[in-house]
Amino acid sequence: MDVYVMVLQNDGSALAGAITAASVALADAGLEMYDLVVGASLRQFGNYTLLDPTEDEEFHSKQDAKEINNGNITVGLMPSMNQVSALMQNGQLEQHTASEAIKKCLETCQKVYSVVQHCLIESVRKKLDQQSLTSAST
Numbered sequence: 001m002d003v004y005v006m007v008l009q010n011d012g013s014a015l016a017g018a019i020t021a022a023s024v025a026l027a028d029a030g031l032e033m034y035d036l037v038v039g040a041s042l043r044q045f046g047n048y049t050l051l052d053p054t055e056d057e058e059f060h061s062k063q064d065a066k067e068i069n070n071g072n073i074t075v076g077l078m079p080s081m082n083q084v085s086a087l088m089q090n091g092q093l094e095q096h097t098a099s100e101a102i103k104k105c106l107e108t109c110q111k112v113y114s115v116v117q118h119c120l121i122e123s124v125r126k127k128l129d130q131q132s133l134t135s136a137s138t
Helices: 014-028 055-059 095-137
Strands: 038-045 048-051 070-078 083-092
Touching: 014 038, 014 070, 014 095, 038 055, 038 095, 048 095, 070 095, 083 095
Parallel strands: none
Antiparallel strands: 038 048, 038 070, 070 083
């Protein structure tokens, strides 16, 4: 199965958002999946760390591009399986900094996961309510 995502407006962290949106769309459509995939992005420049960076923060940093610890990390996580399904890094990060950035992205994915689960549960409830109304009227 191929999933295509068209980004109509990029306010930053588009890949992380696309990963999460595609996963939620597949689950909402009723496809069997091992787990949802939740995405998170992080921008590191120098000593500054930004989770879910805006487009300006993500691509137009005022820091010198040659500086170490200047880069982006995007993680896709299947939280209930605790398995990373996507990992992308741009720029230069020291090993320790990259490791800490990945940990922060993983923590963010876990937090977003509970929100996504809640949204899917509400979607199923609405579908069941509509189905019961349709059955009752026939």
